[in-house]
Amino acid sequence: TAVTIGKAPTKASMACVDGGDSMIAMGSMPTMLGAGLEEEGATSRRDTSSLVSQLSNVIRGLEAEVDQLRGENRSLRKAVSAKAVGESKASGEAKATVEAKAPGDAEAPSPTRGLRDPSSVATLVGAGATESLAEAPQAATESEASDPIQLIEDLAARGEAVKAEELLIQQLQTGLRPPEACFDLVIAALDRVGDTARAEEWLRRMLEASMVPSEGSFSCVILSACKEGEAQKAEEVALQMMRLRMRPGKEVFNAVLRLFASRREAPKVEEWLLNAGQSGCTPEQAAFEAAILLFAGVDAGKSEEWLSRAQQTDYDLPDACFCAVVQAFTRAGRIDKATDRLSRMIREGRQPSETTMCEVVTALAEAGDVQLADAWLAQLTSRSCAPESVETLRCALFDAALRAGDVGCAEQQFSQLTEPDAERSQRLA
Numbered sequence: 001t002a003v004t005i006g007k008a009p010t011k012a013s014m015a016c017v018d019g020g021d022s023m024i025a026m027g028s029m030p031t032m033l034g035a036g037l038e039e040e041g042a043t044s045r046r047d048t049s050s051l052v053s054q055l056s057n058v059i060r061g062l063e064a065e066v067d068q069l070r071g072e073n074r075s076l077r078k079a080v081s082a083k084a085v086g087e088s089k090a091s092g093e094a095k096a097t098v099e100a101k102a103p104g105d106a107e108a109p110s111p112t113r114g115l116r117d118p119s120s121v122a123t124l125v126g127a128g129a130t131e132s133l134a135e136a137p138q139a140a141t142e143s144e145a146s147d148p149i150q151l152i153e154d155l156a157a158r159g160e161a162v163k164a165e166e167l168l169i170q171q172l173q174t175g176l177r178p179p180e181a182c183f184d185l186v187i188a189a190l191d192r193v194g195d196t197a198r199a200e201e202w203l204r205r206m207l208e209a210s211m212v213p214s215e216g217s218f219s220c221v222i223l224s225a226c227k228e229g230e231a232q233k234a235e236e237v238a239l240q241m242m243r244l245r246m247r248p249g250k251e252v253f254n255a256v257l258r259l260f261a262s263r264r265e266a267p268k269v270e271e272w273l274l275n276a277g278q279s280g281c282t283p284e285q286a287a288f289e290a291a292i293l294l295f296a297g298v299d300a301g302k303s304e305e306w307l308s309r310a311q312q313t314d315y316d317l318p319d320a321c322f323c324a325v326v327q328a329f330t331r332a333g334r335i336d337k338a339t340d341r342l343s344r345m346i347r348e349g350r351q352p353s354e355t356t357m358c359e360v361v362t363a364l365a366e367a368g369d370v371q372l373a374d375a376w377l378a379q380l381t382s383r384s385c386a387p388e389s390v391e392t393l394r395c396a397l398f399d400a401a402l403r404a405g406d407v408g409c410a411e412q413q414f415s416q417l418t419e420p421d422a423e424r425s426q427r428l429a
Contacts, residue, residue, distance in 0.1 A: 152182050156189035164189050165198070180211050187217040196224040203237070212244060219252050226255040231263060247279045254284050261290035266298060270306070285315040292321045300328035300337070319345070323356040330359045335367055339376070346379075354385050361393050365400040370409050373397055391418060402427060 155164035168186050171178045183206050190199040200221050206213050218241040225234035234256055238248055253276040260268040269291050276283045288310035295303035304325050310317055322345050329338035338360055345352050357380045364373035377393055394413045401410035407428070414420055414428050 149179060149181050149185070152185045156185045156192075159189070159193060161186070161189035161193045161195065165202075180206070180213065183211065184214040184217045187213070187220055191220040191224060196221070196228070199224070200233075200237075207240065215241070215246050215249070218246065219249060222248070222252050223255050226259045229259065231259050231265075231268075234259060235268075242275070242279070247281070250276075250281050250283065253279075253281055254287065257283055257287040257290070261287070261294070264294060266291065266294035266302070269294060270302070273306075282313055285310075285313075285317070288313070288315065289317065289321055292317075293324050296324035296328040300325070300332045300334060303328050304337075304341070319350045319352070322350055323353045326352065326356050327359055330356075330363050333363075335360070335363050335369075338363070339372070342376075354380070354383075354389060357383075357385075358389055358393060362396055365393075365396045368400060368404050370397060370401045370404055370406050373400065374409060374412075387418070395424075398424060398428075 152164045152167055155161075155167065165186050168178060168182050171182065183202055187199045187202050190196070190202070199217075203213055203217055203221050206217075218237060222234050222237050222241070225231075225237065238252065238256055241248055253272065257269060257272050257276075260272065269287065273283060273287060273291060276287075288306060291306040292303050292310065295306060307317070307321055307325050310321070322341065326338050326341045326345070329335070329341065342352055342356070342360055357376060361373050361376050361380065364370075364376065374397060377390075377397060380393070381390055394417055398410050398413040398417075401407070401413065410428055414424060417424075
């Protein structure tokens with residue numbers, strides 16, 4: 001029986017179900033189905049609203065717990081700091097009592113007296129520092145018994161690096177492990193006052209204690225090592241920084257590269273250029289120039305490679321870099337590569353140096369390619385060039401042409417000599 005949804009049932013739309021025991025009007029089924037779907041949709045919306053309400057209650061409960069934990073943490077830190085001050089006072093009173101006794105009754109002071117965790121002090125403070133600081137004046141007072149980070153930050157901001165360091169050591173002597181930010185503040189403060197050795201020492205102790213210094217702490221030590229010319233130290237700290245998956249800043253890479261460039265260590269310059277590239281950093285132009293010029297003296301291929309890499313940046317390299325590559329290939333006997341690079345320089349509107357062109361002409365003459373040598377000599381003479389240099393090249397080209405049996409080229413060079421000698425005249429004749 002055909003049933004049109006949404007229309008009233010007809011006699012033809014009646015069907016007998018279950019052998020006629022019950023009759024169902026098929027035309028009424030769409031209405032029943034729609035009502036059922038609406039009821040299910042309303043139920044689903046009510047369930048979703050209830051779930052959202054429950055989640056909101058859970059989130060509010062978690063936020064309340066977090067606020068409670070923060071309050072407890074602040075109270076605990078104040079209590080610990082107050083206890084540290086109390087212990088310091090007790091230690092001072094005990095010391096005064098010992099000093100009041102007879103010399104024979106005095107007890108030897110213990111460098112770890114009052115510490116709950118001497119091993120942590122040995123690691124972070126150092127045994128030698130612990131002994132020297134056992135008799136040092138206490139930097140904290142009752143008014144300072146609050147947030148150690150804020151206290152250290154205030155001391156560091158005022159340039160009182162020594163007091164900031166003493167306060168940090170006191171925190172360690174109580175058996176506590178101050179936040180890493182405290183160490184970073186002390187390192188920065190010591191670096192600002194020029195005590196780079198102490199800053200480096202605190203960085204080392206942090207690493208030994210499995211703490212992670214900030215990028216600023218690493219940068220302080222690396223830059224200081226570069227200023228002092230300590231290449232090995234700067235490299236070791238920079239590598240340690242990258243092993244901790246930290247990316248040194250452009251300033252750090254530039255400092256390391258300048259240091260190795262000043263030492264004329266081409267492989268190290270290349271290594272740190274690659275390290276910078278892998279960290280997503282493009283070093284300064286001087287680093288690329290250093291790689292090109294340093295490799296020009298030892299490896300012409302590497303020199304050309306770094307010239308090509310530098311051209312992929314936004315830097316405008318000086319003509320000296322291109323000349324260095326041409327001369328490198330010329331001295332390596334790769335005259336084809338030298339002339340190719342020289343041609344590209346001229347096409348790009350660059351000015352090859354007189355020395356570069358003279359070396360190319362001489363190399364071509366010695367190789368017996370007198371025609372190409374003559375062509376490049378013509379290029380050279382069209383520029384402002386020293387007459388004595390041109391005269392020397394013409395004589396070299398004359399000799400090369402005679403050796404190659406090119407009398408015409410030899411005669412041409414001879415006719416342009418300013419002072420032709422009898423010996424060459426006789427040879428030409």
